[in-house]
Amino acid sequence: xxxxxxxxDRLFQALSDPSRRAMVERLSRGxxxxxxxxxxxxxxxxAVVQHLQVLEASGLVRSEKIGRVxxxxxxxxxxxxxxxxxxxxxxxxxxxxxxxxxxxxEHPDEPDQGGRS
Amino acid sequence: xxxxxxxxDRLFQALSDPSRRAMVERLSRGxxxxxxxxxxxxxxxxAVVQHLQVLEASGLVRSEKIGRVxxxxxxxxxxxxxxxxxxxxxxxxxxxxxxxxxxxxEHPDEPDQGGRS
Numbered sequence: 001x002x003x004x005x006x007x008x009d010r011l012f013q014a015l016s017d018p019s020r021r022a023m024v025e026r027l028s029r030g031x032x033x034x035x036x037x038x039x040x041x042x043x044x045x046x047a048v049v050q051h052l053q054v055l056e057a058s059g060l061v062r063s064e065k066i067g068r069v070x071x072x073x074x075x076x077x078x079x080x081x082x083x084x085x086x087x088x089x090x091x092x093x094x095x096x097x098x099x100x101x102x103x104x105x106e107h108p109d110e111p112d113q114g115g116r117s
Numbered sequence: 118x119x120x121x122x123x124x125x126d127r128l129f130q131a132l133s134d135p136s137r138r139a140m141v142e143r144l145s146r147g148x149x150x151x152x153x154x155x156x157x158x159x160x161x162x163x164a165v166v167q168h169l170q171v172l173e174a175s176g177l178v179r180s181e182k183i184g185r186v187x188x189x190x191x192x193x194x195x196x197x198x199x200x201x202x203x204x205x206x207x208x209x210x211x212x213x214x215x216x217x218x219x220x221x222x223e224h225p226d227e228p229d230q231g232g233r234s
Contacts, residue, residue, distance in 0.1 A: 012133035016126050021202070028209035076210055079203060085138070086200040092145035093193055 007059065011082045014058035019043065020051050024060055027074040034063075034070045124176065128199045131175035136160065137168050141177055144191040151180075151187045 014020055023037055038048040052072065055061035059078035063070050131137055140154055155165040169189065172178035176195035180187050 008138065009133050009135060012129045015203075016129035016133060018126060021125065024206055025209070028206040028213070030213055074206075074210055076207065079207055079210070083200065083203040083207060086132075086196060086203065089141055089145040089191075090193065090196055090200060092142070093191055093196070096145070096147055 007078075007081060008085055010058040011060065011078055014054050014060055015082065017051065017054075020055055023051060023055060023072075024074065024079075027061060027072055031071050031073045034072065037072060124195075124198060125202055127175040128177065128195055131171050131177055132199065134168065134171075137172055140168060140172060140189075141191065141196075144178060144189055145196075148188050148190045151189065154189060 015024070019041060022040070026032055026037060026040075034045070034048065034052065037052070038045055041048060052061060052063065056063060059075055059081075061072050062075050063072040065071075132141070136158060139157070143149055143154060143157075151162070151165065151169065154169070155162055158165060169178060169180065173180060176192055176198075178189050179192050180189040182188075
C-alpha cells in the first residue's frame with residue numbers, strides 16, 4: 001500500500017538537501033553539464049555525481065551523455081507532482097477556513113469563537 | 118551560509134515520510150488530538166509521537182495541551198514556504214520555455230537552436 005507514496009518519498013527526500021536544491025534551481029534555468037553544475041560547490045566531483053544520482057532516482061533530473069559530456073536537465077513532471085501535493089493540502093486548509101468563516105457569519109450570536117458577523 | 122536553507126531542509130525531510138504526509142493531510146482538514154491522529158496507523162503511540170515531533174520541529178504542525186488532551190494543528194506558513202520554493206522553480210522553467218518559444222518564433226528558418234540573434 002505504501003508503494004504508491006514512494007515517488008513523493010523520494011522527491012521530498014531529494015529536496016531536503018541544500019546542495020541538491022541549488023542544483024535544481026540551476027537546472028530550472030536551463031540544462032547544464034555536470035562540471036558546470038559542480039562549479040559553484042566546494043565539493044568533489046564524485047560528491048556532486050552522488051547528489052545527481054539522488055536527483056535522477058527521484059525523477060527531478062535526467063541526464064544524457066553525448067560524447068564525453070553529460071548534460072543534465074530538469075524534469076518538470078516530478079516538480080509538479082511535489083507542488084501538487086503541497087497545493088492540495090493548502091487548499092484543504094483554505095476550504096476549512098472558508099467553511100469556518102461561513103459558519104461564523106451564519107451564527108453571529110454564538111458566545112464562543114467570537115462575535116457578530 | 119547554509120543556515121538559511123535549514124527550514125527547507127527540515128520541511129522537505131518531514132514531508133519525505135508517508136506517515137507524516139498522511140498526518141499533514143489529516144490536519145489540513147482540521148485539528149485533531151494525538152489519539153485521533155494515531156487511529157488510522159498500524160503503529161504504536163510512541164512512534165506517532167515521534168513523527169509528530171519531526172513535524173513540529175519542521176514548523177508544519179503545532180500542538181497544545183489542554184487538560185489531558187494534546188491537540189495538533191497545521192501551520193500553513195511552513196506549508197507555503199515549501200510550496201513557494203517549488204513554484205518558483207516551476208516558474209523559472211516555464212519562463213525559460215517561453216523565451217525558447219519566442220526565439221524559435223522569431224527565427225523560423227534556423228535549422229538548429231543555435232545561431233544568429
